[in-house]
Amino acid sequence: MIVGGTWLFPPGRALGGWWRDLSPRRPQRLWFTHLLLHRVEALAEVKHAHRLDPVQNALLCLLAGPATVVPEQLRVDRQLLARWLHALIDQGLVRSNGQGWEPTDAGQTAARTGAFTQPGRERRTFYFVDQREAQRPAHFLHLARPALPYPTPAADWHFDPSWLEDCPRRPAEWKRTHQFPADVEAIIVGPPDHAIPSWREVVLDRPEHLPVAIVRTAGGVQGFQTQAEDWKLRADEPVFALGDDWEAVLPDLAAEPPPDAWRSAWQAWCRQRGVPPVDADLCSVERRDHYLEVRAPKRVADRLKAMRGDGPHSETWLLAGTGRTRAAVCLKVVEGGG
Numbered sequence: 374m375i376v377g378g379t380w381l382f383p384p385g386r387a388l389g390g391w392w393r394d395l396s397p398r399r400p401q402r403l404w405f406t407h408l409l410l411h412r413v414e415a416l417a418e419v420k421h422a423h424r425l426d427p428v429q430n431a432l433l434c435l436l437a438g439p440a441t442v443v444p445e446q447l448r449v450d451r452q453l454l455a456r457w458l459h460a461l462i463d464q465g466l467v468r469s470n471g472q473g474w475e476p477t478d479a480g481q482t483a484a485r486t487g488a489f490t491q492p493g494r495e496r497r498t499f500y501f502v503d504q505r506e507a508q509r510p511a512h513f514l515h516l517a518r519p520a521l522p523y524p525t526p527a528a529d530w531h532f533d534p535s536w537l538e539d540c541p542r543r544p545a546e547w548k549r550t551h552q553f554p555a556d557v558e559a560i561i562v563g564p565p566d567h568a569i570p571s572w573r574e575v576v577l578d579r580p581e582h583l584p585v586a587i588v589r590t591a592g593g594v595q596g597f598q599t600q601a602e603d604w605k606l607r608a609d610e611p612v613f614a615l616g617d618d619w620e621a622v623l624p625d626l627a628a629e630p631p632p633d634a635w636r637s638a639w640q641a642w643c644r645q646r647g648v649p650p651v652d653a654d655l656c657s658v659e660r661r662d663h664y665l666e667v668r669a670p671k672r673v674a675d676r677l678k679a680m681r682g683d684g685p686h687s688e689t690w691l692l693a694g695t696g697r698t699r700a701a702v703c704l705k706v707v708e709g710g711g
Contacts, residue, residue, distance in 0.1 A: 380407050380697055383586075387604035388690035388701045391586050391597075392663075394608040398595065400588035402663050404626055405599075406698040409503040410520050411511050411532045412579040417497040418559040420490040423464075430487055432457055433466060437476045437484040464491060494561060496573060497554070499537055500581075505529065506696070507624040510536050514622060515552035517612050518598065520581040532578035534562050550616055585612065587626065594619045594626065625698040635660055635702075638693035639667060642704070648676070665691070665702040668709040677706050 383391075383405055392403060425433065458474060461467035466480035466489060476484060483489035500520070501511035511532060538560045540553050548555065563574035585596040586606055595611040620627040635658050643653035656669040669677065692699035 381601050382692055382699060383599070383604045385690040387606075388692070389688040389703070391599075391606045391608070392688075392690070392701075392703070394606055395586075395588050395597065398588060398590055400590060400663070402589040403701040404587045404698060405692065405701060406585060406587065406623075406625065408520075408583040408585050408596075409523065409526075409697070410514070410516075410581045410583060411501040411503060412520065412581045413499045413501060413532060413537055414496055414577040414579075415499070415534070415537055416494055416561040416573045417554075417557045418492065418494055418561060419497075419554075419556045420558060421493055421556065422488060422490050424488050425483060428457060429461060430484070433461065433476055433480055433484045436467060436474055437481055464489060492558075494573070497557065499540075501532065501536065502622055503530075504624065509624065512622045513537075513540055513551055513553060514613055516583075517610065520583040523580040523582040526580040530580055532576075534560070534576045537576070538562060550618065551622075583612065587623070589626075593617055594623065625696070629660070630693045630700050632658075634693045634695070635665060638691050639665065639704075642689075642691050648673075652676070660702065661705075663701075663703055664705045665693075667704065667706045669706055671708050674706055674708045 388403065388405070392400065395403075458467060461480070466477055466483050467474050468477055469475075479489055500514050500516045502514050503511055505527075513536075540548075541557050541559050543553070547553070561574055562576060563571070583596075584599045584601050586599055587594050587596045593614065593616040595615075596613045598607045598612045599605065615622055639656065639658045640650070640653050643650070652669075652673045655673060656667050659666050659668075689704040690701055691704060692701055694700050
């Protein structure tokens with residue numbers, strides 16, 4: 374959510390609640406980001422899967438036999454037979470061989486499996502992560518649920534249709550890994566600029582965004598949609614899941630905040646709680662997995678322990694970083710240093 378041109382970020386209590394809610398997934402790290410997305414609508418060439426009805430299946434299996442079949446052998450009303458055959462011919466499963474009918478290669482497969490595919494064209498919706506800040510092309514992202522409208526995109530917001538056109542040409546392993554629709558075989562883009570395309574061939578790009586908590590697990594990363602109004606987390610099912618190559622899709626997450634960012638986050642946390650700057654400066658900070666370890670002199674550590682709701686044994690969370698993506702850590706204060 375944006376208020377007055379400023380992105381809103383969750384408070385520490387929300388981060389701690391999310392970590393507990395997601396603990397069954399054994400998270401290793403936690404981020405929050407306002408993910409900027411291209412919601413792209415385009416005409417796709419697809420293959421629709423169909424099941425043969427019992428009559429079609431029986432007739433196709435008969436035609437796929439070793440002997441040529443002629444109408445007289447079938448002992449079926451000729452008008453009814455013609456209707457069935459024409460349906461199979463229209464589906465590309467049967468052809469005439471001059472003496473009778475025989476299945477096409479697709480018909481042979483359908484006779485074995487009881488199913489067939491047919492090509493078609495329809496408009497589809499695809500999501501891409503905007504990666505202008507990383508100076509990369511937008512990357513396809515499979516979302517389980519729609520995102521939210523983003524009414525204030527930057528002036529240089531754009532989407533190159535070639536990014537989408539390239540996806541069906543990718544290797545099958547890439548499409549499986551990123552959950553690109555298996556039935557999409559090509560993207561149909563309008564003719565050159567001097568021609569007027571059909572409305573179905575026009576590529577539409579709508580800017581959207583997704584406030585999302587992202588956790589890293591042993592198998593990759595998972596994103597969970599949040600509500601900026603009350604910071605509730607939809608922890609039951611991820612809105613997206615990525616494997617080991619998640620850094621190609623979410624490069625912002627791969628960039629670890631520098632040490633100065635962690636120190637700045639610690640100092641801001643201290644200011645909010647009235648800890649004198651001189652005491653905050655006596656502490657050293659170091660990121661350790663999902664913890665920010667703060668080594669404080671005994672006097673400072675005792676002060677933190679005395680603060681209601683805060684201290685080395687409570688789950689106090691904070692964010693570090695700049696821009697739309699922030700790394701979240703649980704504050705861990707230990708005595709030492711000074």
